[in-house]
Amino acid sequence: MENRQSFADVLAGAIFIAIGLAFVVGSLGYELGTPLRMGPGYFPLVTGGVLAVLGLVIVVKGLVAGEQIAFGRIPWRSVVMIVAAIVFFGLTIRNLGFVPTVAVTALLTALASYRIRLLTAVAAAAGLTVLSWLVFIVGLQLRLPLYGDWFPF
Amino acid sequence: MDVLDNLALGFETALQPENVLFCLVGVVLGTAIGVLPGIGPTATIAMLLPITFNFEPVSSLIMLAGIYYGAQYGGSTTAILINLPGEASAAVTAIDGHAMARGGRAGPALAAAALGSFFAGTVATVVLAAFAPPLARVALRFGPAEYFSLLVLGLIASVALARGSAIKGLAMIVLGILLGTVGQDIYTGTPRFVFGVRELYGGLEFVSVAVGVFGVAEILRNLEDEKTRTVMVRKVKNLWPTRDDFRRIVAPVLRGTGLGSALGVLPGGGHIIASFASYSVEKRVSKQPEEFGNGAIEGVAGPESANNAAAQTSFIPLLTLGLPPNPVMALMVGAFIVQGITPGPNVITDEPALVWGLIASMWVGNLLLVMLNLPLIGFWVKMLTIPYQVLFPAIIVFAAIGTYSLGFNAFDVYAIAVFGVLGYVLVKCGCEPAPLLLGFVLGPLLEENLRRALIISRGDPSVFFTRPISAALLALAVAALVVTMLPAIRQRREVVFQEEEG
Numbered sequence: 001m002e003n004r005q006s007f008a009d010v011l012a013g014a015i016f017i018a019i020g021l022a023f024v025v026g027s028l029g030y031e032l033g034t035p036l037r038m039g040p041g042y043f044p045l046v047t048g049g050v051l052a053v054l055g056l057v058i059v060v061k062g063l064v065a066g067e068q069i070a071f072g073r074i075p076w077r078s079v080v081m082i083v084a085a086i087v088f089f090g091l092t093i094r095n096l097g098f099v100p101t102v103a104v105t106a107l108l109t110a111l112a113s114y115r116i117r118l119l120t121a122v123a124a125a126a127g128l129t130v131l132s133w134l135v136f137i138v139g140l141q142l143r144l145p146l147y148g149d150w151f152p153f
Numbered sequence: 154m155d156v157l158d159n160l161a162l163g164f165e166t167a168l169q170p171e172n173v174l175f176c177l178v179g180v181v182l183g184t185a186i187g188v189l190p191g192i193g194p195t196a197t198i199a200m201l202l203p204i205t206f207n208f209e210p211v212s213s214l215i216m217l218a219g220i221y222y223g224a225q226y227g228g229s230t231t232a233i234l235i236n237l238p239g240e241a242s243a244a245v246t247a248i249d250g251h252a253m254a255r256g257g258r259a260g261p262a263l264a265a266a267a268l269g270s271f272f273a274g275t276v277a278t279v280v281l282a283a284f285a286p287p288l289a290r291v292a293l294r295f296g297p298a299e300y301f302s303l304l305v306l307g308l309i310a311s312v313a314l315a316r317g318s319a320i321k322g323l324a325m326i327v328l329g330i331l332l333g334t335v336g337q338d339i340y341t342g343t344p345r346f347v348f349g350v351r352e353l354y355g356g357l358e359f360v361s362v363a364v365g366v367f368g369v370a371e372i373l374r375n376l377e378d379e380k381t382r383t384v385m386v387r388k389v390k391n392l393w394p395t396r397d398d399f400r401r402i403v404a405p406v407l408r409g410t411g412l413g414s415a416l417g418v419l420p421g422g423g424h425i426i427a428s429f430a431s432y433s434v435e436k437r438v439s440k441q442p443e444e445f446g447n448g449a450i451e452g453v454a455g456p457e458s459a460n461n462a463a464a465q466t467s468f469i470p471l472l473t474l475g476l477p478p479n480p481v482m483a484l485m486v487g488a489f490i491v492q493g494i495t496p497g498p499n500v501i502t503d504e505p506a507l508v509w510g511l512i513a514s515m516w517v518g519n520l521l522l523v524m525l526n527l528p529l530i531g532f533w534v535k536m537l538t539i540p541y542q543v544l545f546p547a548i549i550v551f552a553a554i555g556t557y558s559l560g561f562n563a564f565d566v567y568a569i570a571v572f573g574v575l576g577y578v579l580v581k582c583g584c585e586p587a588p589l590l591l592g593f594v595l596g597p598l599l600e601e602n603l604r605r606a607l608i609i610s611r612g613d614p615s616v617f618f619t620r621p622i623s624a625a626l627l628a629l630a631v632a633a634l635v636v637t638m639l640p641a642i643r644q645r646r647e648v649v650f651q652e653e654e655g
Binding site for chain 1: 204207318320321323324327328330331334338340341343345346369372373376377378541542543545546547549550551553554557558563564566567569570573574575577578579581582583584600603604607608611612614
């Protein structure tokens, strides 16, 4: 277990450093204030610094005596499809309306699986749309137009 | 007696027909997600949180609590029947429970788990009722300095008691705290880290963060390696345990209940630790330790009682201190806030009907679980045949609709994707998502109390060390940190959590 480099550790540490520094830089733009009367920038500045230091420790540890973690493969297709589905939902729910938005989102999400067949995905999406309509519109009385203003009829 | 009056008020609230109905919906939903591997209560509660916005506060909290302990309960069914724990805390149940199922004794195993859980739930309800008010009275005397130290202790302990690398856990907490600073500053109103986006002024929506790091990240994890599940036990017969079984489970259930009630209060994975502790105790005191692993009913009854008791007593820190000991409780904090109630020591005096109604509903819920689940076992078995390919799109779609309906804000939906990917990468790197969520929920409280304490002390930071309660809490936090970092203990932790994986 000793003296092994760990990609996972270095990556995790790098993410923490990047986010920590981003918050540090961002908080310098706000009033810092004094410990007695902290301004809006004080707490994020200190916390961001702590995160960057912790990230650095994790990186160093990852280079010297890292935690061996089976990183495994990344299911790119799943990642892309799920992100696309969620973004599509956010972009269109207002103007496209509930039914078409949910149907497309469900279809995109279903296609995130490597093992699903197209026909199954379409069927699953259709079923999910009906189910969502029943739960949210009929059951919970959510006030969303079923078809939005992008539909001419 | 005080406790009796309070419980009477609680039952009056909990037994109102609509609350019984919500409790029923909660426990059934909870059992369903507990039974299905790959969907945890954290993601589900996060998903349903927006929906409960429309309900009465009591009803929504009763339902959410029902999901939580219902899931503990449902997880054991999957563990016994297909050797796949639906819930982390059911991992030990799988060892002997599944061995019993292979030996044709799935029925008694399920019944032992159910009856043990019911007994533990009953006792834990009384424990909760007895200990909550005095603790809340102590907490009422806390000033901002004590609160700050308490929050620090809670956060650090949640890392010390959880599995995985301690330093990564700490980093996840700090990351969560930082994410919590997004939005308007409480004292000056200055918008922080909003990049001119008006939708972010109110801060990041914590439902988005929770659904992202628990729901989406978990789904991506599962899609790395899609497998089909095989259900081994088609039909469960001979449900009722024999007289001999009953004799054997009495002591383990009692011990498990005691262990679970005590450990549930701890931050971190209290209910997980409780079930492991109970299993090793039962193995140690047993006259036939060689039976463990080959279908000892004690190894099912003890841990199941322990984790159910712990699930219930983990409400104690939430209801008395406003301090969530685990991610599900962090979501409950969110549920309180959505309803316009700030959790903390005041809740118990300001909203007695709500707190006691919630406590009483847990007993009602446990009763419903026993009455429903033993007869419905065939239905749950059938549910295990739903393919994951259909299940995960439902989670994503419901999460998107639910989050959007919270504030009709598309940014909350985008945030799910951002935190899903971030969470996925971090989880892949060996970071646990739970500390991040706790940090995110507690971060604003931490900052507020820190700043308030320093204003009161005129900028003198020694206030945290000179006030005795605060100093003691901080000392405990340091001790927890040191103990976690010590190599000897770290190895022990690893051993404990490796067993869990097996």
